[in-house]
Amino acid sequence: MPSPDAAAGSPLIVAVDIGGTFTDITLQDIATGEAWTAKTPSTPRDPSEAFITGMHLALATARRDAQDIGRVLHGTTVATNLILEGRTAPTALLTNAGFRHVLEIGRADLPRRDNLWAWVKPRRPVPPALVFEAAGRIGADGTELAPLDEAAVREAARAALAAGVAALAVCFLHAFANPAHERRALAILAEEAPGLALSASVDVLPVVREYERSMATVLNAAVMPAVSTYIARLESRLAEAGIAAPLLLMKSNGGVAGAGSIRRAPAQTALSGPAAGVVGARAVAAAAGVANLITVDIGGTSADICLIAGGEIGLTQTGRVGPWPLSLPMVDMVTIGAGGGSLARVGADGALTVGPRSAGAEPGPACYGRGGTQATVTDAHVVLGQLPLSLLGGRMALDAALAEAAVRGVAEPLGLDLAQAARGILAIADNNMVGAIRVVSVERGHDPRDFTLVPFGGAGPLHGCAIAELLGITRVLVPPSPGVLCAQGLLAADLKAEFTRSVAQPLESADLARLEQAFDDLEQDAAAWFDRETVPPADRRVERVALMRYEEQGHELAIPWRVADPAALGEAFATAHRGLYGFDLPGVAIEVVTLRVEASGLLPAPAPTEPRGGTAADAVIGRQRILLRDAAVDAPVYERARLGTGASFAGPAIVTQLDATTLVGVGWTARMDASGALMLERG
Amino acid sequence: MTRCDPVTLEIIRGAARAAQAEMEALLERTAMSAFIREKKDFYTALFDADGAMAVGSDLPIFGDIVGPVAEHFPIETMREGDLYWYNDCYGSRGAVSHSNDQVFLAPAFHDGRRIGFVMGWAHFSDIGGLRPGSISPDATDHFQEGIIVPPVRLVRDGETNTDLLRTFWRNSRFPTQSQGDTSALMAAVRLGERRLVDMAARFGSAVVADAFAQLLSRTEATVRAQLKAIFPIGTTRFADTIDSDGQGNGPFTLRLALTRTPDDRLIFDATETDDQAPGPVNLLMHPDVPGMALGLYVLQDHPAQVLNAGGPRAIDEVRLREGSLLAPRAPAPLGLRGLTMMRLLAALHGLVAVARGGNAPAAHSAYVVIALRGTADGRRFLLSDGIGVGYGARPFADGTDAVYFVAQENYPVEFMELTYPVRLRGYALNPDSGGPGRFRGGCGVVREFEVMADEAMLAVRIDSVKNPPWGVAGGMNGGSGRAVVNPGTPRERLLAPLSDGTMLKKGDVFRIETGGGGGWGDPLERPADDVLADVRGGFVSIEAAARDYGVVIRAGAIDAAATGAQRARRRPTALFHRREYRDAVA
Numbered sequence A: 001m002p003s004p005d006a007a008a009g010s011p012l013i014v015a016v017d018i019g020g021t022f023t024d025i026t027l028q029d030i031a032t033g034e035a036w037t038a039k040t041p042s043t044p045r046d047p048s049e050a051f052i053t054g055m056h057l058a059l060a061t062a063r064r065d066a067q068d069i070g071r072v073l074h075g076t077t078v079a080t081n082l083i084l085e086g087r088t089a090p091t092a093l094l095t096n097a098g099f100r101h102v103l104e105i106g107r108a109d110l111p112r113r114d115n116l117w118a119w120v121k122p123r124r125p126v127p128p129a130l131v132f133e134a135a136g137r138i139g140a141d142g143t144e145l146a147p148l149d150e151a152a153v154r155e156a157a158r159a160a161l162a163a164g165v166a167a168l169a170v171c172f173l174h175a176f177a178n179p180a181h182e183r184r185a186l187a188i189l190a191e192e193a194p195g196l197a198l199s200a201s202v203d204v205l206p207v208v209r210e211y212e213r214s215m216a217t218v219l220n221a222a223v224m225p226a227v228s229t230y231i232a233r234l235e236s237r238l239a240e241a242g243i244a245a246p247l248l249l250m251k252s253n254g255g256v257a258g259a260g261s262i263r264r265a266p267a268q269t270a271l272s273g274p275a276a277g278v279v280g281a282r283a284v285a286a287a288a289g290v291a292n293l294i295t296v297d298i299g300g301t302s303a304d305i306c307l308i309a310g311g312e313i314g315l316t317q318t319g320r321v322g323p324w325p326l327s328l329p330m331v332d333m334v335t336i337g338a339g340g341g342s343l344a345r346v347g348a349d350g351a352l353t354v355g356p357r358s359a360g361a362e363p364g365p366a367c368y369g370r371g372g373t374q375a376t377v378t379d380a381h382v383v384l385g386q387l388p389l390s391l392l393g394g395r396m397a398l399d400a401a402l403a404e405a406a407v408r409g410v411a412e413p414l415g416l417d418l419a420q421a422a423r424g425i426l427a428i429a430d431n432n433m434v435g436a437i438r439v440v441s442v443e444r445g446h447d448p449r450d451f452t453l454v455p456f457g458g459a460g461p462l463h464g465c466a467i468a469e470l471l472g473i474t475r476v477l478v479p480p481s482p483g484v485l486c487a488q489g490l491l492a493a494d495l496k497a498e499f500t501r502s503v504a505q506p507l508e509s510a511d512l513a514r515l516e517q518a519f520d521d522l523e524q525d526a527a528a529w530f531d532r533e534t535v536p537p538a539d540r541r542v543e544r545v546a547l548m549r550y551e552e553q554g555h556e557l558a559i560p561w562r563v564a565d566p567a568a569l570g571e572a573f574a575t576a577h578r579g580l581y582g583f584d585l586p587g588v589a590i591e592v593v594t595l596r597v598e599a600s601g602l603l604p605a606p607a608p609t610e611p612r613g614g615t616a617a618d619a620v621i622g623r624q625r626i627l628l629r630d631a632a633v634d635a636p637v638y639e640r641a642r643l644g645t646g647a648s649f650a651g652p653a654i655v656t657q658l659d660a661t662t663l664v665g666v667g668w669t670a671r672m673d674a675s676g677a678l679m680l681e682r683g
Numbered sequence B: 001m002t003r004c005d006p007v008t009l010e011i012i013r014g015a016a017r018a019a020q021a022e023m024e025a026l027l028e029r030t031a032m033s034a035f036i037r038e039k040k041d042f043y044t045a046l047f048d049a050d051g052a053m054a055v056g057s058d059l060p061i062f063g064d065i066v067g068p069v070a071e072h073f074p075i076e077t078m079r080e081g082d083l084y085w086y087n088d089c090y091g092s093r094g095a096v097s098h099s100n101d102q103v104f105l106a107p108a109f110h111d112g113r114r115i116g117f118v119m120g121w122a123h124f125s126d127i128g129g130l131r132p133g134s135i136s137p138d139a140t141d142h143f144q145e146g147i148i149v150p151p152v153r154l155v156r157d158g159e160t161n162t163d164l165l166r167t168f169w170r171n172s173r174f175p176t177q178s179q180g181d182t183s184a185l186m187a188a189v190r191l192g193e194r195r196l197v198d199m200a201a202r203f204g205s206a207v208v209a210d211a212f213a214q215l216l217s218r219t220e221a222t223v224r225a226q227l228k229a230i231f232p233i234g235t236t237r238f239a240d241t242i243d244s245d246g247q248g249n250g251p252f253t254l255r256l257a258l259t260r261t262p263d264d265r266l267i268f269d270a271t272e273t274d275d276q277a278p279g280p281v282n283l284l285m286h287p288d289v290p291g292m293a294l295g296l297y298v299l300q301d302h303p304a305q306v307l308n309a310g311g312p313r314a315i316d317e318v319r320l321r322e323g324s325l326l327a328p329r330a331p332a333p334l335g336l337r338g339l340t341m342m343r344l345l346a347a348l349h350g351l352v353a354v355a356r357g358g359n360a361p362a363a364h365s366a367y368v369v370i371a372l373r374g375t376a377d378g379r380r381f382l383l384s385d386g387i388g389v390g391y392g393a394r395p396f397a398d399g400t401d402a403v404y405f406v407a408q409e410n411y412p413v414e415f416m417e418l419t420y421p422v423r424l425r426g427y428a429l430n431p432d433s434g435g436p437g438r439f440r441g442g443c444g445v446v447r448e449f450e451v452m453a454d455e456a457m458l459a460v461r462i463d464s465v466k467n468p469p470w471g472v473a474g475g476m477n478g479g480s481g482r483a484v485v486n487p488g489t490p491r492e493r494l495l496a497p498l499s500d501g502t503m504l505k506k507g508d509v510f511r512i513e514t515g516g517g518g519g520w521g522d523p524l525e526r527p528a529d530d531v532l533a534d535v536r537g538g539f540v541s542i543e544a545a546a547r548d549y550g551v552v553i554r555a556g557a558i559d560a561a562a563t564g565a566q567r568a569r570r571r572p573t574a575l576f577h578r579r580e581y582r583d584a585v586a
Helices: A047-062 A078-084 A150-162 A180-192 A210-240 A259-264 A272-287 A377-383 A400-414 A418-443 A460-471 A482-492 A512-532 A566-581 B006-030 B067-072 B162-170 B175-203 B205-230 B289-301 B337-355 B413-419 B528-536 B542-549 B560-568
Strands: A012-018 A022-029 A035-041 A069-075 A091-096 A131-134 A144-146 A167-170 A197-200 A247-250 A256-258 A293-298 A303-309 A319-321 A324-326 A333-336 A342-346 A352-358 A452-456 A475-478 A495-506 A540-550 A557-560 A590-601 A620-627 A632-639 A648-650 A653-656 A661-664 A668-672 A678-682 B042-047 B053-055 B083-086 B101-110 B113-123 B152-156 B234-242 B252-260 B266-269 B317-319 B368-376 B379-387 B422-429 B445-451 B455-461 B482-485 B498-505 B509-513 B576-578 B580-582
Touching: A012 A047, A012 A482, A022 A047, A022 A482, A035 A047, A047 A210, A069 A272, A069 A482, A078 A210, A078 A272, A078 A319, A091 A150, A091 A210, A131 A150, A150 A180, A167 A180, A167 A210, A180 A197, A197 A210, A210 A247, A210 A259, A210 A324, A247 A259, A247 A272, A256 A259, A256 A495, A272 A293, A272 A303, A272 A333, A272 A452, A272 A482, A293 A418, A293 A460, A303 A418, A333 A418, A342 A377, A342 A400, A342 A418, A352 A418, A352 B006, A377 A400, A377 A418, A400 A418, A418 A460, A418 B006, A452 A460, A452 A482, A460 A475, A460 A661, A460 A678, A495 A512, A512 A540, A512 A590, A540 A566, A557 A566, A566 A590, A566 B006, A620 A653, A661 A668, A661 A678, B006 B042, B006 B053, B006 B113, B006 B175, B006 B205, B042 B175, B053 B205, B067 B083, B083 B175, B101 B175, B113 B175, B113 B205, B152 B162, B162 B175, B175 B205, B205 B289, B234 B337, B252 B337, B289 B337, B379 B413, B379 B445, B413 B422, B482 B498, B528 B542
Parallel strands: A012 A069, A069 A247, A091 A131, A091 A167, A167 A197, A293 A452, A452 A475, A632 A653, B266 B317
Antiparallel strands: A012 A022, A022 A035, A247 A256, A293 A303, A303 A333, A319 A324, A342 A352, A475 A678, A495 A590, A540 A557, A540 A590, A620 A632, A648 A668, A653 A661, A668 A678, B042 B053, B042 B113, B083 B101, B083 B152, B101 B113, B234 B252, B252 B266, B368 B379, B368 B455, B422 B445, B445 B509, B455 B498, B482 B509, B576 B580
């Protein structure tokens, strides 16, 4: 990709975030930081329609030409939704003879929190009738134990075609140690079934554990037809519109990649949307000088929680999407079923629960007046006066009476008054999130009190102060546009890819020259990738990381490989182990399991723009009655857009803007930061 | 007494669950033995200040964990920072039921007051004893099943008794694993202790205490009400049989009776169970176990409740007979009590089936474990592989295929081949092992190994062969497991399902087939399309589809006419099925 500086006359970047209801477009001038946004109804049948409509709208607002666009960034939920809703393309899997039930058996993992007698195994994305076997075997050390039965591969291709599949995945045992059989099978399948989407495990996830790798490969193949069609449509529409700029898509790892590589590995976008939000939160925090943050993205049905220490977004290789493991690198976050639409209910045994069931978009919370009668988190906010009755700049009205009626359904069986019940619902939702934050922080060995909470998503800023108080956090940073933070993330993202190799050597006796050579090889792979993505040499960054563990442990820690010195690396590992888990094991051998090169291609980030409003007093647009625990107060309502840098006020207060509502709690002080973020501080 | 309001109660329950999740994450990430880190044989629990389990794991096998420690170290003498430890089965009345399971327990204090206890529990792969892995069908005496740790105090006033640990590690054939696992378990318990203290600091000790009390009484009330709804006044009986003790003795029959008195007392009586076995299939059943197990069963419709000591409290009296299979006298060997436990759990469902005319899950197979030990490349190895079985079909769904037990995972083929001197020739579902029914029983699996070490000794543990898992309400029994060496060759031989000492050489192949679960409801009523999907998916053979389900499949499609004719031939069924329809299985 040509750097925007080199491509004269192309100083604009555009980020497109397609939601269920609206498609949001942000256009930004890299040099000045000036930004324009547009909102247009989404077009679910062909999302690229709204994509282009919105882009033209934004260009018109900015009075700029399509030719000025140097980069198009997009976060896509196509793959995510297909997987979560079980609507992936009919797909077949080719595996080794004797192992056709690899998906059906899985890890025999009846979940720890489920009841043994009630649990029903979820239906696999590929039914066992569409799993085909071929003889041939690679051993654990990569040697060929039996040749590939090519006739069986051809037969499988024909049978799969006859069954009407659209995609074919190949995953053979130990392919990560020797991909020859997978490569050959792929070639045969391409001959026999030229129209099908094909995917081999070595290209998707070259790491040990066949169920997890098979699942990743199957999911990759199964979303490939839809994602390819989608990308092709976007590209042709961009070309029609005279936009020659490259299309970059957000991956689950928080980086972007060109459309070409996403077509080959679409499963990498399974967490595209949430990852964009996290990257956006990091960018917003960085602009405000905050490097340690916990992000809470609260939507209608779920909340995504992520911890960022020292500005580094942690990645995990043990993520899940719906019921499936997806061991591709993804932003390490926890998702729980708690959002604005989560339903509150009282069981026959008198237990009050909130979520995971949700009122969804339809009928939505009772106060939306679309037929919902059960109390939701949003209804609880309305009852307490924490949510203005007019949202989206007046385009949506909430019905307080309906909210009260719904919450009464919870209050009466518990013998509580309306406000107590509403506070109870919120307390349970907040505490679910707090539990998840604790899990995220202890797994990284962090104390949440050292962090700033960054709530976003439409419902996030309503909960920020309450969650912070429960965790002992004293600073909450509300982004400039908390409801459309994904777009910010897209604008701020760099190109990212990881290159890994399994080495499995004891650290003490490691062949360091060989390891250095392996790192060099991985860096060459990274260089080739940089070339493909046309990243200029000055913008290339690579980092060497070794994944290490005590011998016989099952999980590794990522240790930066600064110098090839076993003693120093061992000490760094022991220190990290102590920090995370509270102990280390002196005298126990340490293994280097995997080497990883993390490659980033820096993209120029737009400059932040300063808020243009005035003092706090200028921004008051009304007052609203809030039911606090001890008393009801008339709290001021501020309009976010009218708050200028340094504007400061105390809670309780409500801040409204188009995409979200912020509740400033009692004991909190809000101050408008020069970066446009609203900083809330306590005590 | 400070009352905990319903909202705070829900929050404390959530905080306890989160604390467990944190402890489990730590264990999984830092433990060394494959049994803990890959198979995930570990559990956690939080207790109230008196030692009653308030929030446990969803596992139906726990007894009174704190009591055995308190007998030696009175609770009021415990101090902040103490850590206790045991694996003593007979010394804990079966709170631990085989010695491989280590219990670490810490009291938690807030403002100088004891507020509760935290437990970490994990299966250690080798603690000495007769054979590597410490569990063997050949054991004749509990002292052959590894080192016994009575309730001991491991930490006092910040001082760890490392001599005790070194003694324990020295008794393991794999001392590094033992050391790593001990460290992981201790760290997990410390983490749970901190979380419990955090809870007390946040809500107040009295509120947490009341929350725990409410969780206990809520569970007790729910379990009691559910059991009352299931069991009529009078005595409900069910009996079932395990095949053998691995040493030529058996079968052994478990005879259970649950009595609901006219004044609604519940009495569980297993005194008519057969005498204890010479071999290690004895289950030293803690009297809390029936309440835990029935509790887990009835709580499936009450996801907001937690399984805890309230379950056992719902049963007013448990009668066992000393010297029987469920209350053996020391030092009877206990290592393989798992298969008796699994049969007991199914038998409890049998009681429900009798009481409710078949509205209960069918029986499951007992999970299977094999152990392969030897030396390869100059290093001793121990492969203990827990292998999934089929679970019973239910009145609302098929039984689960290929599951071992709650939360316990299998070893990936690639992991095994990278770690042990074996090669896997196949790993698939065991067709026709799921009991036919309107809802099909879950299928067991087939796992075929080739030995790559020069020599190795194999132990297998398979039950429910002579007495396959029963079907219910018209459903038929599930299939049996078996172990074969060098199948399909002139050297083929069938192993005794419960046996040790089989010597294998490099290149030998052994094939383990595991049993399935029983079916539920008449198989002639299973939708023909579901049967076709089962055939296509390798769950059911074409022959069995015709024979058991009356579904005739030709050229990959249903022959509607032939199927109609087959399905018209109805025959009388009975409440249970094992080889034939019958009113009782043993």
